[in-house]
Amino acid sequence: MAVNDTIFLSAHEAPGQHSVQRCDDCGQDLHERDASPACPQCGGLLAIIHRAPLDIMGAPLEPKAIHHTFAQHCCAMPMGHPSGVWRFESLVMPTAGEAITSHPEGNTPLMTRRVVSEWAGCDGLLLKHEGYNPTGSFKDRGMTVGTTQAVRTGATAVACASTGNTSASLASYAAQAGIPGLVFVPAGKVALGKMAQTLAYGAKTLLVKGDFDTCLRLVQEASRELGIYLLNSINPWRVEGQKTIVFETLQQLGWDAPDFIVLPAGNLGNTAAFGKALREAKALGLISRVPRLVSVQAAGAAPFAKGFRDHFAQRYTVQAETIATAIRIGDPASWDRAVRAIRETDGLVLSVTDDEIIDAKVRIDAAGVGCEPASAASVAGVRQLVRDGIIRSGDRVVAVLTGHVLKDPGMLVELHQERTDFAQANRPVEIDATVKAVADIIAASRGAEA
Numbered sequence: 001m002a003v004n005d006t007i008f009l010s011a012h013e014a015p016g017q018h019s020v021q022r023c024d025d026c027g028q029d030l031h032e033r034d035a036s037p038a039c040p041q042c043g044g045l046l047a048i049i050h051r052a053p054l055d056i057m058g059a060p061l062e063p064k065a066i067h068h069t070f071a072q073h074c075c076a077m078p079m080g081h082p083s084g085v086w087r088f089e090s091l092v093m094p095t096a097g098e099a100i101t102s103h104p105e106g107n108t109p110l111m112t113r114r115v116v117s118e119w120a121g122c123d124g125l126l127l128k129h130e131g132y133n134p135t136g137s138f139k140d141r142g143m144t145v146g147t148t149q150a151v152r153t154g155a156t157a158v159a160c161a162s163t164g165n166t167s168a169s170l171a172s173y174a175a176q177a178g179i180p181g182l183v184f185v186p187a188g189k190v191a192l193g194k195m196a197q198t199l200a201y202g203a204k205t206l207l208v209k210g211d212f213d214t215c216l217r218l219v220q221e222a223s224r225e226l227g228i229y230l231l232n233s234i235n236p237w238r239v240e241g242q243k244t245i246v247f248e249t250l251q252q253l254g255w256d257a258p259d260f261i262v263l264p265a266g267n268l269g270n271t272a273a274f275g276k277a278l279r280e281a282k283a284l285g286l287i288s289r290v291p292r293l294v295s296v297q298a299a300g301a302a303p304f305a306k307g308f309r310d311h312f313a314q315r316y317t318v319q320a321e322t323i324a325t326a327i328r329i330g331d332p333a334s335w336d337r338a339v340r341a342i343r344e345t346d347g348l349v350l351s352v353t354d355d356e357i358i359d360a361k362v363r364i365d366a367a368g369v370g371c372e373p374a375s376a377a378s379v380a381g382v383r384q385l386v387r388d389g390i391i392r393s394g395d396r397v398v399a400v401l402t403g404h405v406l407k408d409p410g411m412l413v414e415l416h417q418e419r420t421d422f423a424q425a426n427r428p429v430e431i432d433a434t435v436k437a438v439a440d441i442i443a444a445s446r447g448a449e450a
């Protein structure tokens with residue numbers, strides 16, 4: 001288990017640097033510009049440790065002053081820089097005015113939808129929709145920072161393994177940065193929208209004969225041996241960017257923390273990032289209490305939920321299978337960090353079946369919001385917690401919708417056109433080009449409603 005418990009650098013540490021990259025396992029520090037994908041000494045994951053924000057006299061900033069900095073940041077930049085990631089620069093990647101690769105990203109909405117709340121049984125349900133990011137998923141928040149670091153370190157190519165969203169995001173940000181992108185995806189297992197984006201943005205796409213876990217092992221080895229900069233969530237700068245989902249949500253709530261934050265979980269990069277964000281926010285006094293984190297896995301890809309049930313006595317891997325391709329992951333890379341996040345927040349880990357995921361997705365879609373299948377796991381998880389009496393009436397709950405409805409059009413067509421057990425009323429019908437045919441359809445649907 002990790003030994004790196006430091007939250008912020010002390011004044012005398014790492015002179016001349018804004019932040020260091022510190023090994024979770026052995027505590028070794030690497031320079032903030034080092035491009036190593038992991039600790040060169042022991043192979044452990046690297047974490048970014050920043051300095052706590054200081055005032056011009058070098059004294060720690062009061063929480064109110066930090067809130068103010070975040071509120072001011074986007075207005076203060078020339079032409080305005082409306083990135084919901086770089087607004088939190090001091091806790092993400094202090095750049096001192098250096099160039100960044102940004103679309104921009106973030107500033108995603110926090111929505112309420114009565115029909116979804118009613119279905120989940122939770123009046124206080126808020127949907128943080130990360131599908132509103134430039135490539136349609138939360139990955140952009142990590143990728144803007146990871147790509148900026150790739151440029152700072154002079155990377156000549158960037159790479160990732162992916163179930164589709166990370167590759168779409170990498171392809172887009174690499175194109176913007178002018179660095180060749182290489183993506184490793186499980187052959188035949190990537191949703192159509194994500195594959196289309198990856199190809200459109202021009203990444204070299206390798207269709208690997210194997211699952212996501214195989215792809216991740218391969219890209220790690222290839223990056224090490226071929227000197228390609230790795231942009232999966234084991235890259236510590238990706239984690240820094242993804243923390244801003246939490247910072248931005250807290251800011252939208254006036255820094256009054258909700259009772260629960262519920263998110264879908266696969267490789268566990270986001271669970272790790274959320275835990276780090278909450279730890280830092282609490283240490284700086286930005287929030288007075290910490291919400292309970294809830295990671296929700298698909299039942300067919302739930303090694304972390306299994307670990308939770310035995311109090312994380314051991315690490316599990318599974319052969320993953322689920323309709324939610326984004327979280328079809330059996331050997332999550334950020335396991336130890338996610339364990340820490342769940343423990344520190346008195347959190348929970350659940351699994352939901354594919355049918356529950358589809359059921360939640362159909363409700364979210366029908367509310368006019370929409371999300372990709374994996375994202376709906378969070379709302380299915382809320383419903384389960386309400387039924388189990390863990391979420392109670394009056395609780396404020398944020399469920400993160402991680403990806404856009406158009407990410408998986410194949411699944412939508414299957415649901416609405418091919419399956420007979422879902423969304424019958426919505427099935428498209430072919431008609432003759434006459435007003436009478438239209439009138440007949442209207443009459444038939446009125447009859448079905450009566």
Ligand SMILES: Cc1ncc(COP(=O)(O)O)c(C=O)c1O
Nearest residue numbers: 265266267268269270326402403
């Ligand atoms: C849409 C979507 N939701 C959830 C996840 C799970 O996030 P994590 O792997 O950080 O646990 C992913 C990717 O992994 C994803 O693409």
Ligand SMILES: N[C@@H](CCOP(=O)(O)O)C(=O)O
Nearest residue numbers: 162163164165166232233267
């Ligand atoms: N769902 C992810 C898989 C994990 O990617 P990570 O780099 O965020 O851990 C994807 O879209 O590829």
